[in-house]
Amino acid sequence: MGSKQTINKPQSNRVRLVVASSVMLTFISFWRAAAIVLNDLGSSAFYAGGIAEEAVGKAAPWFILGVMLFSFAVRAVYVESCSMFTRGGVYRIVKEALGGTFAKLSVSALMFDYILTGPISGVSAGQYIVGLANELLRLCAAHHWASRLVMHSSGAARQLPIDGTSAAIAALITTYFWWQNTKGIEESSDKALKVMKITTVMVVILLSWGVFSAIHVGAHLPPWPTPGNLHFSKDALGFLKHTGFMRTLGLFGVLMAFGHSVLAMSGEESLAQVNREIEHPKLKNLKRAAIVIAIYSFIFTGIGTLLAVMLIPDTVRVPVYRDNLIAGMAMFMVGPLAVRIGFRVFVVIVGFLILGGAVNTAIVGSTGVLMRVAEDGVLSDWFRKPQRKYGTSFRIVNLVAGLQMFTIFVTRGNVIMLGEAYAFGVIWSFTFNALAMLVLRWKYKGERGWKVPLNIRIGKTEIPLGLLCVFLVLLTTAIVNLFTKSVATVSGIVFAAAFFVIFSLSERDNKRRHDLTTLQMKEHFQLEHQDNVGREALEIRPGAVVVTMRDSAAPFALKWALTHTNTDDQDLVVLAARMMGAGGPEYVDASEQLFSEHEQMLFTKAVSVAESFGKHISLLVVPAGDIFSALVQTANSLDAAAVVSGLSTKLTAEEQAYHVGQAWEALPEPKRQFTFYVIKPDGESLSFHIGPHAPTIEPHEVQLVHRLWLNIRRAPDMEDLHHSDILTYALTRMATEFARDKQGTLKDLQRCIDESHHRRGLGGARHEELDEAGPGYAIRAPKTAHITDDHEANTVKTK
Template sequence: MTLEERPGAVKVVVATTVMLSFISFWRAAAIVLADMASSAYYVGGIAETAIGRAAPWFILAIMLFSYAVRAIYIESCSMFVRGGVYRVVHEALGGTLAKFSVSALMFDYVLTGPISGVSAGLYLGGLINEMGDKFHIAGMHVNAQYFAALFAAAVTLYFWRKNIIGIHESSEKALRIMQITTVMVVILIVWCLATIAKKGAYPLTPPIPSNLHFSDDALGWLKGTVGPSITVIAVLIGLGHSLLAMSGFETLAQVYREVAHPKLKNLERAGFVIIIYSLMFTSLVSFFAVMIIPDADRKNFLDNLIGGISMYLIGPVSLRLLFHGLVVLVGTLILAGAVNTAIIGSNGVLNRVAEDGVLPDWFRHPHHKFGTTSRLINLVVVLQLITILISRGDIYVLGEAYAFGVVWSFAMKALSVLVLRYKQPENREWKVPLNFHIRGVEIPVGLALITFTLFALATVNVLTKKVATISGVTFTIIFFIVFELSEQYNRKRRSGQKQEVEKFRVDARPDLSAETVRVRPGNVLVAVRNPNRLQHLARILRKTDTRKLDIVVLSVRQVSPAGSGEHPLGTDQIFSDDETTVFTRVVALAEKAGKHVELMVVPGTDPYEAVVQTAARLHSSRIVMGLSPKLSASEQGELVGRYWEKLPEPRPSLSLELVLENQKDVVFYNLGPHPPRLWPEDIDLVHRLWLELSARGPGHKLHHRDIVGVALRRMNEELHSDRSPEVVEDVLREVAGGNHAEDSKPESSVVQ
């Protein structure tokens, strides 16, 4: 889109900075670990199946190497490059390799869900069988793999529905999950050390070539060749089968935008926390399994390794079973979360690819009711369900295939950062260490070594994993062809649609304020998204005198951290076909009403948060929305109120107006502290108490506000005393028994 003035073009203000709340590096680390820690549940068994008892050493090596990979993501985040995952790689490597890179990344995401769901199912199935054996319940036994496949499919379908409706993942939830996980990890480490101290430990196998016992499936096309006997190749094979230990590390880049200032320093801190935690959890699990579980028995727990450890600890069986249950509970939380993350991530990546013109806009057509990109979500979930069906719950097959996507995603990321080091040498705040200069030319030794190592591992994986290579290459080729044909189609179609887009003149603004946007304080902010649901805008246009009050029509461009978390999006990615469609309808309504409106687009990870933050920056007096199809009026009011509470002090005075579809019924909410609207019977009670207490001494000095003040202080004291349950019960009874119709103008702070 061209930015120059054009006669007759309607101005649209586009914010190029994402509206979001910033989080500490602890929360950022928790988000990454909630994804990355899931691999601790399955990587040990997969690696040992492939390379034998020496597997823990290779997992440890991968965890240490991940610290170097962390440096690549930090440098990538420090570059001043605009665009999603496709556009950034395209800038570095060209269109062909960019499509290959995105295809590999999609293969990674499509496999993340099934392997996480199946792993959770295997742990749950293992617990069921363990309890059946211990309590001698004949019918309490399941086929672990089939049960795991069924469980994974059920979890996938559950999160499919949640994502169709529109689910918001909070850093608070990730932090809580990691707190529970940390409790389990601490108990596991202490209990394992106590077991070793009392019973002793089975010896560890040194990671030397003679101790590497590769399975037939682990060698792939290298079976029968001299390759595995060469030390360097044998080590690379071992590392390749342990690579899953750092799967999920790409999430570090996705949270970059949300990290509080100083961003890069906090990103480094988060990366350090992640490495230490992973070393203490992922690598130790594999070591403890070899040291505590007898070799003859451990083969029965390779797909349920932590559960197996829990049953070989010292202590009574009942206590071990209880801890086994905790292991399964934590695993289900983490692994099910990874299933959801995979759907969200895939949807985010494909959305960014579509915005870059590599997928038809048909895929991004919003759901008629919920406004989500349901077609992309459906595509991803169908691929995941097919993967689960084909695998039939075999975690080893899924792990081998998953490793293909992981290693090639890392390798292409490293290569693009390396190439951009030369193509755009000035555009970065931080660099991977070990850089030398020869005659003015920078030699990035550290970055080159990491890139070379990743490509060496990727190449060895291709040669040693037949099923993974065949499936991965097939998937990548299919997606590559789809991307190529779609890009050609979009290029022709968009050249014919240029005139439609030219109706709008984009005014890009990195920072929004009432002054820069040129609207008066006290304006009305109207949130729009669905071009077929603009009844609330029509009502505001009909009732507002724009000579006295400005109307700002806001569309939030919802972005996912996946595929665009490292770099800001380009203006044309924020203001795309969807915004053109909705604003064309907005302009038609405004012209029909004879009113002037200001048009604005802001990117945000959560639409409600973006609306509230924009209203605060523009000094709006009122936010106007239509009623959400997935929330009640009170729930919507509560949600907006919660985001108002997150605004920095001093928080502005704001009200929320929810217009129902008939344009007649309106629900008002005051956000923040405000005089409450009391029910008539409550006002009467205050007055009767005032009369009674006035007669007991204070007389004319007593006011109605004194009655309310004393009552509130007494309630606050009782709420924080042993009478708290009674207070809560009274409040719940009041809410349940109240006759509060939603069209009778209730108010809300955080809750109604």
């Protein structure tokens, strides 16, 4: 199937600029996708139960279980939205169905959700740490192990202020991840999977030991979720505090309790964000991931909360362990005190990993949402301008982190206040998404990969009964929450209204700027939009040189490449990657490709530099989720012989080459080997062979092989021995020893590395100095290299 192409009429004074529509992505299994979502969704298990019980009483676990069951239906809505032609989460779905105004409202509610995810997760992590510290201080005082410095005159242990210390810990976590995201944190599904493996070990121990303890002590189930068993706190009644309406309508009380428990369902938007990276078959694996997430969260959050209420005595559960319920459950298991304390420490460590990760997810997720809004022309280009040193969207990161720090400061570590406000963003973002999907059932008649079940067909009309029911439950809960969560309602409406006004004014100003930028781009560049990028689109020959460029003020990599490339023999392509951020789409329509002033300056500078050398270049823009994957995918699709990149401000040349090599290994076959050049600002160059290649052998190593060949060849029946036979034997023997004794072989190999006083770069290539090559030399390797039996051609410069 041919790719769609939109070409403006060529003019002689314009440079061709090819813009790709398909986003360059790396793909992950559904297990890894589930792990990424559970790192966000699982965090609510550590605080949702305590917040719900504070609001509705001891029957709270049943409502948490009900919310977790209802999350199956909400997740089904997200699966249907991901299976459609529109992708990218709430903002894209709502805009497609309801237009820009509702899209800005929905993203404002979603931002309120994300802004509060970080503080509530960070503060909750602090609560678990402070709770453990205070418990240990009490135990030390009781056994007279504590120093006088931590004791009161009465003999009781000093206690850390819970809320204040928790807020300080949350601020430290937020500051750490703010800095990591400013530098450009490396997101990895491996990290998420490792954290979930550790969490799974904790969950299995927690539930197994918890069930055994509940049976052993004869624990009773919490009271059933009937109106008579609901005991609302004063704050939980919100604006209905001084009315008798709740008491006259029992069902309304149940809806109130459900609304106070809905924050246990947070994190669903992460599924839409990770959808684009799920490997083929995408829809099947998406549904698998959704099922894994649903079952895991139901067991961990739902059953875990139920057991905690059954095991922890009423006298201490809310007053002492409300904000660290899972840790409190560990202390009331059946078993020795030392073992229980040890398991509680394990719970706190796991909780810190999950909750700390949720803080980072909140920054990454909200940054991704705002980046998507900015790319759509709603947010000013000022926010998109990359950080000069690290190349990240630091202004958006600063805005998000600043709002999170402000929230921590205002709430002073009060988990109940944070949880009340958090539920507002959660429920309204779900409601907007469900409404949009309901509208799209009538508005969009095309094929869907999957639909929310329970669809009744009457003639040619299909009634989406299941989707309608989900929407009505969400809308009803959202409306009830408006009356019962006074702090959340006021703060949420103010926040959403402020963001909506900012978006509206910024969009109006941006439209004028983008119209001018688009006009200037069309005047200077011949824009061509391609679904996928290949040599035919750029009209280049095999064996081209791809040069990355991200800073118009420092084009030293491009200058180096132009100096060392004869463009009569070898084409040169300047690549600019447009980072889409978390939750971006898999496909960007040509009408949505808005160029910022930064990108215009980048392309103009590239053309100016090429003209100063008197050489021709091609320009290419690719949307990307990961820069290294975009680099190797582009090089492979263009059949490039070399890739040239400037030295990163945060990675060494070896680390850059390593990441490129890892991305190359992840490519599907067929894939082409190429040479990766890293250029320093002073013009010094380092080269690395990407893919399988003959290693560079030092002269003394060649001499060693030759001496062995001379000595062994004197033995009888060895007259046919070749140098390659010695290497084959050595490698085969090493492989055998490695399989038999891995650790011993690694120690011997490390000793060899240390004794040789050098470490090899990626693929074993030595760093090559190429500064002496003149403009007439091509970077491309020769088409043929004559290799004898005993000699290998490694690096050849050709004219």
